[in-house]
Amino acid sequence: MYRYDSIDRTLVHERVEQFRDQTRRFLAGELNEEEFKLLRLRNGLYLQRHAPMLRVAIPYGLLSSAQLRALGSIARRYDRGYGHFTTRQNIQYNWPKLEQVPDILEELAAVEMHAIQTSGNCIRNTTSDHLAGVTPHELEDPRPWCELIRQWSSFHPEFTYLPRKFKIAVTGAPQDRAASLVHDVGVHIVRGPDGEHGFEILVGGGLGRTPIIGKVIREFLPRRHLLSYLEAVLRVYNLEGRRDNLTKARIKILVRSLGLEEFRRRVEAEWELIRDGALDVNDTEVERIRGFFAPPPYRALEDIDPTAGGSPAFRAWYRHNTAAHKVPGHRVVYISLKKPGVAPGDASDAQMELIADLADRYSFGEVRVTHTQNLLLADVQQNEARELWGLLDAAGLATPNIGTLTDMICCPGLDFCSLANAGSIDVAKLINERFDDYDYLYDLGELDVKMSGCMNACGHHHVGHIGILGVDKGGEEWYQITIGGAAGADASLGAVIGPSVAKADVPETLARLLAVYVEQRLPDERFLDTVRRLGVKPFKERVYATPAAA
Amino acid sequence: MQRRLLRDRQIVVDDWGYTFEPGPVQGRILSMDEWLTEPTWSGTGNRLGVVLKPEHKVELLAPSLARFELIAAEFPGPGEGRGYSQGRVLRERYGFRGELRAGRVLRERYGFRGELRAVGYVRYDQIFFLARCGFNSFELPEGELAAAAKAFSTFSAEYQPANDLGLGSALDHR
Numbered sequence: 001m002y003r004y005d006s007i008d009r010t011l012v013h014e015r016v017e018q019f020r021d022q023t024r025r026f027l028a029g030e031l032n033e034e035e036f037k038l039l040r041l042r043n044g045l046y047l048q049r050h051a052p053m054l055r056v057a058i059p060y061g062l063l064s065s066a067q068l069r070a071l072g073s074i075a076r077r078y079d080r081g082y083g084h085f086t087t088r089q090n091i092q093y094n095w096p097k098l099e100q101v102p103d104i105l106e107e108l109a110a111v112e113m114h115a116i117q118t119s120g121n122c123i124r125n126t127t128s129d130h131l132a133g134v135t136p137h138e139l140e141d142p143r144p145w146c147e148l149i150r151q152w153s154s155f156h157p158e159f160t161y162l163p164r165k166f167k168i169a170v171t172g173a174p175q176d177r178a179a180s181l182v183h184d185v186g187v188h189i190v191r192g193p194d195g196e197h198g199f200e201i202l203v204g205g206g207l208g209r210t211p212i213i214g215k216v217i218r219e220f221l222p223r224r225h226l227l228s229y230l231e232a233v234l235r236v237y238n239l240e241g242r243r244d245n246l247t248k249a250r251i252k253i254l255v256r257s258l259g260l261e262e263f264r265r266r267v268e269a270e271w272e273l274i275r276d277g278a279l280d281v282n283d284t285e286v287e288r289i290r291g292f293f294a295p296p297p298y299r300a301l302e303d304i305d306p307t308a309g310g311s312p313a314f315r316a317w318y319r320h321n322t323a324a325h326k327v328p329g330h331r332v333v334y335i336s337l338k339k340p341g342v343a344p345g346d347a348s349d350a351q352m353e354l355i356a357d358l359a360d361r362y363s364f365g366e367v368r369v370t371h372t373q374n375l376l377l378a379d380v381q382q383n384e385a386r387e388l389w390g391l392l393d394a395a396g397l398a399t400p401n402i403g404t405l406t407d408m409i410c411c412p413g414l415d416f417c418s419l420a421n422a423g424s425i426d427v428a429k430l431i432n433e434r435f436d437d438y439d440y441l442y443d444l445g446e447l448d449v450k451m452s453g454c455m456n457a458c459g460h461h462h463v464g465h466i467g468i469l470g471v472d473k474g475g476e477e478w479y480q481i482t483i484g485g486a487a488g489a490d491a492s493l494g495a496v497i498g499p500s501v502a503k504a505d506v507p508e509t510l511a512r513l514l515a516v517y518v519e520q521r522l523p524d525e526r527f528l529d530t531v532r533r534l535g536v537k538p539f540k541e542r543v544y545a546t547p548a549a550a
Numbered sequence: 551m552q553r554r555l556l557r558d559r560q561i562v563v564d565d566w567g568y569t570f571e572p573g574p575v576q577g578r579i580l581s582m583d584e585w586l587t588e589p590t591w592s593g594t595g596n597r598l599g600v601v602l603k604p605e606h607k608v609e610l611l612a613p614s615l616a617r618f619e620l621i622a623a624e625f626p627g628p629g630e631g632r633g634y635s636q637g638r639v640l641r642e643r644y645g646f647r648g649e650l651r652a653g654r655v656l657r658e659r660y661g662f663r664g665e666l667r668a669v670g671y672v673r674y675d676q677i678f679f680l681a682r683c684g685f686n687s688f689e690l691p692e693g694e695l696a697a698a699a700k701a702f703s704t705f706s707a708e709y710q711p712a713n714d715l716g717l718g719s720a721l722d723h724r
Contacts, residue, residue, distance in 0.1 A: 007724055010707045018704055022675065038628050039675055121629065151709040157682035158638055158712065161631025227710075238635045243604075273643060278711035285724060 001062050001366060002147050002292045004112045011155065012109045015116055019043050020102035027099065042160070044090075044118030045101055046418075053416065054093045054101060055118040056108060060128035060146040060170075061089035061369040065356040068367050070111040072352030078104050083352070085337060085345045087179075087409055087460055088167070089127050089369045090118055094416050116154055121162045121249075123153035123234070127169045129177045130370040133293060134378045136326045140189045140197050142172035144290040145226065148281070149187075152227050159234050163241035164249035166234070167206075174489060179371055181205050181214045181491035182463060184251045185233060190220065198222045203233060203263070204255035207457035211493050212252045217264050223286075225271075228279040232271035236263070296364040296379055301329020306385045314389050316438065317400040322385065331382050333363070335375040335392060336399040336407065340432035343425040344410035345373030354395050362388050372409055372448075374402065404441040405449055405510075406432055409460055413453035413470065414477070420453030422470025422477035427451060427506050434507035444514060446526050448487070463487035465528045466510060467494045477503050483513060483539055484531040492532075497540045505548035512542045554695060556677075556688040557649070559702055559718050561695050566599055566620060579622055582606055585614070601653070604632040608639045615644055622653040623685070628671045634683045641684035641713045650716070651687035652680050677701035681716030682708070 004012070019039075026036040037047075044055035056071070063071075071091055075083045078100055079093045086092055096104060108114055117124055126146045133141040149168060153159070159166070169180040172189040180186030186202035199221045205214025221229050237251045240258075255263045307315045323332040335355060338344050347355070355375060359367045362384055363377035370376060380388060392398040401407045408431065411417065413424030428451065435441060450464030454471075461467030467482035478500040485494030501509050514527070516539050521530045531539065553564040567575035569584060577597030585591060585600050599620030600611065611621070621640060623633035633652065640646040652672045672680075672688055678701050680688065690698050707722035708714075714721065 005724075007707045007709070007722060010722065011705060011709065014705045014707075035628060035673070121631070154709050155679075155705065156710055156712075157679040158634045159631070160634065160676075160679050161629055163631070235635050235639075239632055243630070243632075 001064055002289065012114050015114065016102060016105045016109050019105060023098065023102055041120035042117060042122060043105065044115035046119060051095045052098050052101065054096050054104065054115060056091050056113060056115045057118045057125045058089050058091060058369050059150050060126060060143050061130050062143065063367045063369065065359040065365040065367065067111045067113055068352050068356040068359070070107060072349040072356065074104055074107060075352065076349035082346050082348045084343070084412060085347065085369050085373050085375070087371050087373060087458065088125060089371060090125055121164050122160055123156060123166045123168065126150050126153070127178050127371060129171045129173055130368045130376060131177060131332060132172065133295070134325050134332055135173055136324055138173040139191065140172045141293055142170040142189055143293050144286060145187065146170050147289050148286065149230070159238055162238055163243045166251065176489040177371070179460065179463065179487040182207050182487065183214065185230065186214050192220045192222065199226060201229065204252040206250050206252040207460055207462050208250070209247050209455045210252065211457070211462040212256065213491050213493065215255070215260050217260065217267065224281045225275055226281055228275045228277065229271055231279055232267050232274060235270055236266045298327045298330060298379070299381065301381060301383070303328050304382050306382050310386060314386060317389050317398050318385060320400045320404065321398065321402045329382055331380050331385060333377045333380045333385065333388065334402045335377065335397050336402055337374050338401055338407050339396050339399045340406065340436065341429065344408050344428050351395055351397060358388060358391060372407065400438065401441065403446050405435055405444055405447045406441060409450040409464070411452050411458035417453060419456055420470060421472035422453050422479065424451045424453045424459060424470060427468065427479065427503060430507050431510065434511065444527065460487060462493045463491060464494060466513065468506065471500050473500065479503065479506050481509055483536060484528065486528055495536045497536055498544055501548060508548040509543055513539050516542050554692060556690060556695060556698055558686055559699060561699065577619060579620060582610065602636055604630055608636050612644055615646055618648060620649040620651060621646065622651040624653050625671050634680065637680070637683040637685050638713050641715060649687050650685050651689065652685050653689045674698045674701050678704040682712040682714055684713040684715045686716040
């Protein structure tokens with residue numbers, strides 16, 4: 001993985017000192033709340049319901065074992081012994097003390113991490129495919145390009161006060177595991193007319209109050225122009241995006257109001273003026289970065305079936321929680337952070353430290369964070385899978401539910417977030433209690449359930465096969481259900497099935513939706529495909545036919 | 551009262567005046583409206599500056615840019631970011647070499663009548679980034695001038711090319 005040189009180190013350390021001074025000035029009364037807010041938000045620090053929340057960047061979801069160990073240690077010493085992994089591959093601490101945040105940042109800097117631009121109206125952490133570099137059929141590893149974008153976007157002087165936040169995702173495989181179509185900019189590595197790799201650029205996707213699927217602004221961008229093109233997009237957005245209304249300030253609204261053609265014309269006009277200049281991608285620099293992502297020294301192994309003669313529990317885990325690896329004899333291993341009874345995406349300090357140790361023993365010392373709020377070890381030998389499973393299982397990290405109904409995406413909700421209308425963690429708990437029969441879950445197959453506690457859609461509910469949105473109805477927590485959303489290369493937005501339902505009725509509502517699916521599905525048809533084939537009507541009719549509580 | 555500001559990293563007495571400020575000065579800073587609607591200004595032989603509001607297109611000034619020795623971009627509130635792009639475009643596309651000022655007095659004259667202190671907004675923490683966008687002149691609250699002179703060394707390195715005219719020294723880079 002990428003390692004800092006003196007430039008990276010200097011910048012991150014100077015940032016810590018800058019923030020230490022800003023915090024001091026705030027505590028001394030030299031900065032007021034509003035002034036400090038704009039500064040702390042550039043370092044991922046929110047003032048939340050109970051305590052500050054600190055969001056730490058995990059660039060494109062990649063962690064070394066030393067970094068994960070440090071995250072665990074910080075969770076124990078500065079927080080209440082856990083951290084929450086997010087849909088944008090970051091980690092959040094919910095209970096740090098404001099005056100200790102500069103010290104946390106200093107400890108992060110020591111392991112080459114930071115919280116720079118993890119919130120605020122600036123360019124956020126660049127996310128990517130959690131299977132980058134190991135998945136079969138990948139055109140090219142996207143992570144070197146993510147790192148290039150990370151550097152270009154960090155402390156970019158011109159784009160420090162954008163109209164609103166700005167998120168970029170990069171993928172290099174035909175399957176989109178980074179939800180790039182619902183990002184402000186999606187970058188897809190593609191093969192150009194002459195066979196050279198370059199980029200397809202999408203713009204204007206997003207969730208929140210106004211969910212929109214991103215549109216192609218440029219079908220093929222030669223690689224050397226990546227940064228100048230992004231700079232042109234950002235400059236047009238910075239100058240012309242709305243600033244009068246927070247809910248209309250994202251680039252998706254600008255693209256929609258100008259129309260894609262006009263927006264493209266303005267970007268291309270700007271780009272013509274700045275291309276072929278200092279922002280041209282430097283091949284030497286790309287090769288330097290690429291060197292950090294070279295494949296690890298895999299052993300020459302044959303593919304085997306390690307489940308032969310194994311227990312049913314191991315077989316279920318292997319089938320659901322591991323995935324194909326491009327190198328024979330190896331497997332990608334998901335570590336489920338969706339154990340029933342635990343808030344989705346949460347990991348304890350001891351679990352983080354254990355996973356760091358397991359990464360050292362079984363997966364070249366690297367761990368990844370998925371946008372579905374799980375962790376994964378990318379390079380596990382198949383012949384060691386059983387041993388690894390035993391150790392994960394003993395630590396409560398082998399729940400065999402990856403890709404199933406209970407592998408829910410979930411925001412922190414009302415319990416922690418000052419924006420939320422309704423709880424999400426307790427709804428996840430109710431769903432887990434209702435759907436505890438693994439044979440039924442496996443029979444349902446691939447099913448993305450995504451839940452957000454408010455319109456801001458941190459839980460990506462619009463693109464869940466089943467989406468659950470918390471709404472406030474006269475001071476009570478209610479839930480609006482959508483079906484038919486998807487986040488992948490065939491992204492779509494879910495349709496609302498009808499009036500929102502009470503919290504206690506959410507599991508019964510899901511059960512009814514799934515009953516229709518089980519009755520109506522064709523062989524090998526996923527829930528999503530059945531919804532797409534039949535439309536919302538039969539599902540809606542079943543849900544509202546009789547009161548849920550009956 | 552004489553206004554002091556930070557110009558080329560030095561605290562100096564401002565020798566320019568906005569048109570609403572009485573008294574003799576070296577040069578006059580006009581509003582965009584005054585420039586566009588009262589062409590007599592161009593014939594006075596005065597040294598001229600002009601105020602660029604966030605919503606103004608830089609292109610408006612392009613035909614007459616040679617007439618101005620100073621452009622003052624207005625920063626009406628703490629989250630306003632358009633001036634950063636305007637600065638770079640002025641310097642890089644139009645080759646403007648004069649004084650490029652981040653102004654706070656402007657808001658106090660042209661903006662709201664009340665609550666002026668909270669909105670006229672150029673502060674310590676913005677200076678480093680403004681200086682990397684070509685700004686070389688900063689109107690700050692008087693009490694912050696001395697401390698703000700240190701802002702130019704907030705960072706000693708950079709990840710991306712920009713316009714460091716206002717910074718005075720080169721940053722480390724790859």
